[in-house]
Amino acid sequence: KNQVEQSPQSLIILEGKNCTLQCNYTVSPFSNLRWYKQDTGRGPVSLTIMTFSENTKSNGRYTATLDADTKQSSLHITASQLSDSASYICVVAWRTSYDKVIFGPGTSLSVIP
């Protein structure tokens, strides 16, 4: 069964600290993996997208890694800011006639001063 799991479910960190969010998936055949940020009451916004051949992608203070062999991805946030407080969603696409995707349940991150 195609699934996307994320951990932890929620996380609280102090402003300025780093953190890493995890995503495990069982989607096959794999097409790409995306990380989205969703602020409360808003729609998700794309942070990174990685295909099978890419194992790291950065977007400012966000760095995503992908291990297609173990089917794991992580999102590392450096020097966190209060504005990083949001839900982070891992989305995995598998290859069909068009890309179908599965959304993970998300990790809720709270950055406190």
Add this chain to the structure above:
Amino acid sequence: NAGVTQTPKFRVLKTGQSMTLLCAQDMNHEYMYWYRQDPGMGLRLIHYSVGEGTTAKGEVPDGYNVSRLKKQNFLLGLESAAPSQTSVYFCASRGRNTEAFFGQGTRLTVV
């Protein structure tokens, strides 16, 4: 540049009532999607469209209908609202080689 716009943003319905949610995009995207988001769960695909005049069922299509009469608009209809359809609904669109862009969401409560 509005991107993806959803209307309305909030709505309260009584059980059995019908309504239509409108999604409009101004990026000339081919693909459009309707999702629902429930607490503790990932977004789930209701219906999608790969082009004007075409629609297809997603993961949770029961109780919903859609239409894509114009390329820029994707309508989601609830025929007879049920409390189980209380959710936040998101529309998204993307081009053939672009990332998906999401609307701001519609919070629907069915009482």
